[in-house]
Amino acid sequence: MGNHLKQSSHDRSLVRPIHTVVKGRARYKIEGLDQEKALEKYLESRLPQEEKILQVRANYWTGNVLVIFEPEIDFKAIASLLQNLVLDYQKERNQSSIKKPVFSPAPETTKNAPTNKSNLNRLVIFNQEQNYAPWSKTKNFMQKHLNRSSNQIVLGTSMVGMLALTTLLMHSTGLDTAILLTIQKLHTPLLDRIMLGITFLGEPIVLLSLCLVSGMGLFLERRYREATTLGIVGVGAIGLNYWLKLLFGRARPELWDRLIDVGLHSFPSGHAMVSMAIYTFLGYCLAKQFPQRPREICVLTAILIGAIGFSRLYLGVHWPTDVAAGYAIGLMWAITWILSSQPLLKTNEGNWY
Numbered sequence: 001m002g003n004h005l006k007q008s009s010h011d012r013s014l015v016r017p018i019h020t021v022v023k024g025r026a027r028y029k030i031e032g033l034d035q036e037k038a039l040e041k042y043l044e045s046r047l048p049q050e051e052k053i054l055q056v057r058a059n060y061w062t063g064n065v066l067v068i069f070e071p072e073i074d075f076k077a078i079a080s081l082l083q084n085l086v087l088d089y090q091k092e093r094n095q096s097s098i099k100k101p102v103f104s105p106a107p108e109t110t111k112n113a114p115t116n117k118s119n120l121n122r123l124v125i126f127n128q129e130q131n132y133a134p135w136s137k138t139k140n141f142m143q144k145h146l147n148r149s150s151n152q153i154v155l156g157t158s159m160v161g162m163l164a165l166t167t168l169l170m171h172s173t174g175l176d177t178a179i180l181l182t183i184q185k186l187h188t189p190l191l192d193r194i195m196l197g198i199t200f201l202g203e204p205i206v207l208l209s210l211c212l213v214s215g216m217g218l219f220l221e222r223r224y225r226e227a228t229t230l231g232i233v234g235v236g237a238i239g240l241n242y243w244l245k246l247l248f249g250r251a252r253p254e255l256w257d258r259l260i261d262v263g264l265h266s267f268p269s270g271h272a273m274v275s276m277a278i279y280t281f282l283g284y285c286l287a288k289q290f291p292q293r294p295r296e297i298c299v300l301t302a303i304l305i306g307a308i309g310f311s312r313l314y315l316g317v318h319w320p321t322d323v324a325a326g327y328a329i330g331l332m333w334a335i336t337w338i339l340s341s342q343p344l345l346k347t348n349e350g351n352w353y
Contacts, residue, residue: 015082017075018064024054024071024292027064028082034063042089043082050081054291059222066221068291166321176319180255183313191314192259199260199311201304202271204238207278211235214282226285229341230278237277237333241270244329253319262317269318269326272309276330279305284338 019027033039040058043065047056052070059065067078170176200206211234218227242264250267264270283301287294309327312318 013083014086015079017079020075024073025066025068025290026075026078027066028079030058030063030065030082030086032063032086033058033065034060036060038093039086039089043085046085046088047081053078057221059220062220068289071292166324170319170321176321177253177255179320180253180313180316184256184316186314195311195314196259198307199271199315202275202308202311204270204274207274208234208238210282211278214285218285221289223285225341229337230281230285233281233334233337234274234278236337237274237330238270240329240333241268241273241326244268245270250319250322253316256316258317259315260317266318267322267325268329269309269312269322271312272305272318272323272326273330273333274326275308276305276327277334280331280334281338284334 014031016029016031017026018029019025030039030043033043037060040060043058044056047053047065047067052073053067054070055066055068057066065082067082069078211230215227215230218224218230245265245267248267249265252262252266279301283297287297290297305327309323312323313320
């Protein structure tokens with residue numbers, strides 16, 4: 001990682017590790033970061049240039065820096081690297097502050113200076129192109145966005161229609177009932193308690209609380225777009241599920257005495273749909289925060305979502321097609337907002353549309 005990893009010769013430490021439990025991920029308190037916004041951008045631009053540094057997020061408001069790096073690197077080496085970068089920043093800042101601006105005299109102009117007509121015409125054409133360029137980019141972006149939205153609407157409508165047809169076929173052939181009766185044979189007192197605990201993780205109040213806490217964490221990490229999108233995913237999934245239940249009005253199964261009380265209609269499963277949407281989006285956010293562990297995060301997320309759906313079948317409160325439909329719609333809802341949370345167009349000025 002270069003000479004920066006050598007221990008700094010300065011006695012006063014400007015960097016203090018505060019969270020170093022997870023290998024490959026550490027958070028540091030930087031002295032003076034909460035007073036200089038420029039230092040935040042300096043660290044975020046300079047530190048990723050070092051080898052084996054995967055991600056850097058500095059926070060001006062808290063004075064902390066989160067660094068994600070290869071697990072074999074010691075967090076103390078990262079602290080030493082940060083120490084040297086802060087010292088480099090202070091040195092460059094001090095040098096720039098003592099430099100005096102050099103002014104060059106403006107060239108003299110005369111009122112009767114000759115005008116080159118061809119140059120003037122080229123200047124007019126250039127200004128017109130510059131004026132129309134932003135509108136052209138915006139127009140192209142809006143067209144792409146509308147096309148993608150239209151495709152998503154068509155895909156969603158087709159998927160809901162196919163799920164409804166599949167539900168009718170499975171219900172008419174008795175396959176839904178056969179699956180539930182097979183699962184009912186697995187019942188034991190211990191498994192009953194386990195399934196009640198698992199299904200609790202898919203309750204709307206639990207999921208909304210999780211969205212609130214996670215959203216606050218994302219907001220503190222300055223991931224404002226993801227924090228806002230998470231709220232939309234959670235509230236929107238619950239509202240969409242409620243509307244779909246009223247639309248289809250399917251009765252719940254009554255094959256044995258239920259262990260829990262449930263209300264409203266059966267199709268699609270709210271636990272399956274909302275947990276799929278929220279946990280998928282949270283898994284996406286975690287995979288971005290821990291880029292060295294994407295597979296583990298995906299596997300654990302899939303296991304949790306699958307367990308919640310199975311618990312609804314085990315408890316006898318949903319038909320299998322209810323859960324399958326909930327998974328499909330919830331996944332489509334999550335993917336739609338994951339794609340929407342990504343900036344699609346960047347202008348030359350650095351602004352995202």
